[in-house]
Amino acid sequence: MHHRVWRYTGLWDLINLAAAAVVGTLLFATFVALAIDCPWIPRTVYAIDTIVVIVLLGGARALRRILYDWGNREPGRRVLIFGAGDAGELIVRDMMHNPDYGYSPVGFVDDDRMKVGRMIRGIRVLGTRAEMAAIISAHAPQEVLIAMPRMGPETISGIMRVLEPFGLPIKILPSLSSVLEGRVRVGDVRNVALEDLLCRRPVGLDPARLRGVIEGQSVLITGAGGSIGSELCRQISALKPRIMVMYERYENGLYSIEQELQDRNPGCRIAAVVGDVCDGARLEETFRKWDVKLVFHAAAHKHVPLMELNPCEAIKNNVRGTRVLAEVAARAPVDRLVLISTDKAVNPTSVMGASKRTAELVVKAIAEETGLKLGAVRFGNVLGSNGSVVPRFLEQIRAGGPVTVTDPAMRRFLMLIPEAVQLVLHAATLMKPGAIYLLEMGEPTRITDMARQLIQLSGLVPDRDIAIEYVGLRPGEKLCEETFAADEKVEPSGIPGILRVRGEKEPHRRSLLQRVDMLERAAAAGDADGTVRMLREIVPSFDGLGRQHEEGGPADAAASEPRATQSRPANGAAPSAPAGTQDRPANGAEPGVALLMEPLPSK
Known part of the structure; x- marks a missing residue:
């Protein structure tokens, strides 16, 4: 009992004290009964003695603890x-x-x-x-x-x-x-954090399935410096690939993720390759040098309003880049290729969404022609990605507001980047030729609710400290995204959180690739109107209307009239271009640039 510090007295000290008192009383009672033989001592004396010992010794120690705690307590x-x-x-x-x-x-x-x-x-x-x-x-x-x-x-x-x-x-x-x-x-x-309000309970996924596909393989990630691409690199590097090839044209992003992974996982062999997915020769060299067997294609233009103003660039990167990559992968050949797609590809109202739907169809057509495991994984917005609305809201809150939301009814499917990438990797283990998988994203989140929560998480009161202002839909946006179209059906994939999407009607692959060739030619020639027309032919559900393609047209028009009163079609597309401006290139490219369609290996 004397080895214990009184000022830290707690429950266990009281238990030990009680045990010591009971043992001492039993020994004393035994001594009295056997050695002294005093039958006149009442038995209650032993019980009273035990209680008094516990109260006095325990009380003294507890008083010391109380005085210590009381003396250290300061108002906070x-x-x-x-x-x-x-x-x-x-x-x-x-x-x-x-x-x-x-x-x-x-x-x-x-x-x-x-x-x-x-x-x-x-x-x-x-x-x-x-x-x-x-x-x-x-x-x-x-x-x-x-x-x-x-x-x-x-x-x-x-x-x-x-x-x-x-x-x-x-x-x-x-x-x-x-x-x-x-x-x-x-x-x-x-x-x-906002993540606490959005993340779902973790799904018990078997890591052995992932290791069987990635461990010991040469894995290529395009767009490795982006939000999704960099998270793919982080998770794949932990699965012990033979080599991880990070393919990216933005050198700063590539350098950043390379340095991070060298510090975090020095045992993983990494190859940082600066290159463009539209550069077939560079891709051929990379595939041959590193013997690539597994590809995750995350490189894409994804900002909806920007792609509305630059439709030719959306096609060059999202469609041509996907087509060139898939053809090179088919010739390699690779074991699997996974295209990172988006829910904006379903019934698209934007050039970006229509270009991603076209990319899905291209991958599916090449997969069916070659019999290789090429396919796509479709999911919604991810928090923390480049261009996400969350950083924009936080900047506006720090500046004192207002926080600008497009529409009170705007809803989006939201996921966390690590959660989405984990499911993408598991979808890769299921990949079949031409398959499209869909990540289960729960219920869509109202953007207004998210804005209010961010204001509150900053210790402020919405509508009192920070105003919320509604500015109207931007070109190409729609109020709520969809996960699958009316002519598609979804079914379980065998892995929780992942669904298989099957299309009821699919275009003939040869005619599709011919139209894609025409689409790419229009984009290369800078023919923005022709590009949008070809997109409508390839993706009939694309309901984007006429757009201004003259450089600076939409921005100047927006600046010349109040934002809230601009006249715009119901789906958020910008007004049609004035007469005589439709034939001007949007990106300054010289007309007449042809794209080479190389033959695919037979199935």
């Missing part, structure tokens, strides 16, 4: 803890033991009515979520800490809706595994 930021469970108790204990953190818990909030009014480490459970307004008014917390690691995104969103009117900073605890291992500390507390 008043924090209200949401969740009166194990995690809440752990975090309060750490706050009390470490006053340097600068937190002072004022109470708990928990939806379990049985806990209301109870106390945990001297901190009372003040009420439930429904009583939040009265609790905040009475106790004036400066922060709210969510200490419920088992809850899902829906619960976090519900809590944030309740807290929205108060404009309080919201923190959250780390993962459930940290709580179960007893490693929760105040230092682990972090701000709630």
Whole structure:
């Protein structure tokens, strides 16, 4: 008992003290009964003696602990803890033991009515979520800490809706595994991120399936410096490929991911190749040099409004680049090629979406002609990608607003980049010739809700501190994306979170490739109107209307009239071009440039 420090007395010290008192009393009673033989001593004396010893010795130690804790307690930021469970108790204990953190818990909030009014480490459970307004008014917390690691995104969103009117900073605890291992500390507390509100519960996927496809293989990733491409590189490098070839024309992005992976995974053999997917000779050289067997094609132009203004460039990169890559891969030949597609390819209203749908059809046609495992994986927007709306919203919030949203009804399917890439890799293990797979993305998210949540996560109140302004649809945008068309059907793929898309009507592959050749010729000649017309022939569901293709036309028109009053077709396309401007090249290319269609190997 004398080896214990009194100022850190706890429950285990009390248990040991009680055990020592009981053992001492039993030894004393035995001595009295056998050695002294005093039958006149009442048996209750032994019980009273045990209790007195525990109370006096335990009380002295507890008093020392109380004086120590009371002397170290300093007023800090008043924090209200949401969740009166194990995690809440752990975090309060750490706050009390470490006053340097600068937190002072004022109470708990928990939806379990049985806990209301109870106390945990001297901190009372003040009420439930429904009583939040009265609790905040009475106790004036400066922060709210969510200490419920088992809850899902829906619960976090519900809590944030309740807290929205108060404009309080919201923190959250780390993962459930940290709580179960007893490693929760105040230092682990972090701000709630948008990812906490969107990520879905992890799907139990078998990593052995991935290792069987990637381990020991030469893997090529196009667009390796981009958002999806770089995450593909990160996850593939951990699966022990023979070599990972990172193919990218933007040298800064390529250099960045190369340096990151050399530091993170020095055992992975990496080849950083600067090149364009439209350069067939460079691709041939790369495939031959590194004996590429697995390809992930993430290189693409993806910004919808920009591609509306530059349709020829969208075709050159998204269609011609995919076609050249698929032909080179077929001649190699590779074991598998996976095209990263988008939900904007379904019933597209934009040039970008129509170009990605054309790329899907090209890959499917070449796969059917060669019998190789070439296909596509389709999914929605990813948070944190280059050009994502989230960084734009955060910049506007930091600038004091307003946050600009296109339309109150705008919805998008959203995924996290690591989640999407993990499912893409698993879809690659399923790949069949010409197959299109679809990642399950849950319900679409209202962009307005996302903007309000970002404002709230910044410790501000929407519509009070930061205004939300609606500016109307941009060219090529639609209110809500779709995951599959009316003439397509989806079916389970055998892997949770991944569906197989089957088309009811598919164009004949030879006639398709001939029209794609004409499309590429129009794009190379800078014929923007001809490019859009050919896109409509290849993708009949493309309902984009006439556009201005003269350089600077749409931007100048937008600047000459108020944004909210511009006249625009219902699908968000820009007004048609004035007479006499349709034949001008949009990208300054010289007309008459022909593209070489090389023969494909027979099946």
